[in-house]
Amino acid sequence: MSQPQLRGSGQPGGYLRAPEPPSWRPGAPSAESPPVKQKRRMKPPKRQKSPKLPLSERLPEGVYDSRPRYKRFVLHWLYFWTYARLGLYRLKFAPRPIVSLREQFDRNDRVIFDLASRKRACGATANSKGGAGKTPTATNLIATLDEHGKKSTLLIEANENAGNAAAMLGVDRDETLTLRAYLASLEAFGNHDALDSALGHHRHTSVAVIASDPNSNRSITGKRYVEGAINATRCYRAVMQDLGNGLANQSNLGAMRVATVPFVVACAAKPTSFSDADSTFVAYRDGHKLNDKMVNKTIVVFLGIKRRELPKLMEQYGFSFALEQIMTISYDRHMAKENPVDLAKLRLRTRVELQRIVIRWLEQSPDKTDPVLRSVEEVFEEYSDDTEFDGESKNEPGLTEAR
Secondary structure (H helix, E strand, O other), rough: OOOOOOOOOOOOOOOOOOOOOOHHHOOOOOOOOOOOOOOOOOOOOOOOOOOOOOOOOOOOOOOOOOOOOHHHHHHHHHHHHHHHHHHHHHOOOOOOOOOOOOHHHHHHHHHOOOOOOOOOEEEEOOOOOOOOOOHHHHHHHHHHHHHHOOEEEEEEEOOOOOHHHHHOOOOOOOOOOOEEHHHOHHHOOOOHHHHHOOEEEEOOOOOOEEEOOOOEEEEEHHHHHHHHHHHHHHHHOOEEEEEEOOOOOOOOHHHHHHHEEEEEEEEEEEOOHHHHHHHHHHHHHHOOOHHHHHHHHOOHHHOOOOHHHHHHHHHHHHOOOOOHHHHHEOOOOOHHHHOOOHHHHHHHHHHHHHHHHHHHHHOOOOOOOOOOOOOOEEEEHOOOOHHHHOOOOOOOOOEOOOO
């Protein structure tokens, strides 16, 4: 029987597929090329973790400075996620945490105590017109310094006529020395104990008060007032002088010359006091030889004004003093009504602003070791051509007839 012919062996339309050699089949052994041994895939080496730094070192500088312990847990999560997790620490801008008013109050308390221990302060609040806020500013500033500085403080009503600073500090005029009685017997009050025992004190703090006299037709001479003010600065570490109205009063001139840091005060409740503050500043700077003190030492206090309103006021009034000299106290109902001084009834923001003014006052004051207390003769030698500063009555020391 004949073998069947395969299709594709020369016949048209036929195709014969040659069988594959055994070595080509997958998995079949080959004598010519031995199977290649597959290499085992190696795992990449584990990356060495850098040692974990404390969070205070990974975060921007100043995050943990002066932070109470009970707040660090909240700060840990807040700054860990915003800086460490999100990578914001690589940015150049690093926002600082907001400091609360209570933290500012506690910090300022420590700063005032440190400055008060090595400074000798003497101030004077001035404005040529009444109702500008001189008395509330003077009484609250000296009470703030006494509370936080823990030092002997004194308030002098440098007013020839009746004032209300003693009443705001809760001191009756009959229970303390008046200004004329103090100036008439300076020899008996040459030390702190003798003077402090004759004065009334604020019931909430230890501020001593020399009250003003009732209205009188006898004015106080500049020479006698300077003697009394210099004696007061020797007896007390901090003295605040609450000036009366006017510019030509000899007691006002003497107080401004003895003061190491003058205060010029204006109040938003009386808009005309802003122009009066500027005229007062110019008068003492140009007319009474106080150019260096008024330009470099004066602190201008605006009551009832917010800091953001200052550029508009500068443009409106064109003040002669610089913007850096102005410090503000926002509106406070207890302080605006001229109630008796009680720092506990003030808003916390108001107390922080009072602290900032006291800190600048102390920073610009001389050290207690500096020989800054000049004698009356040196003061008169410096202002020898000022005739209004040199009046003296033969009948009663320190007083002269009102002109």
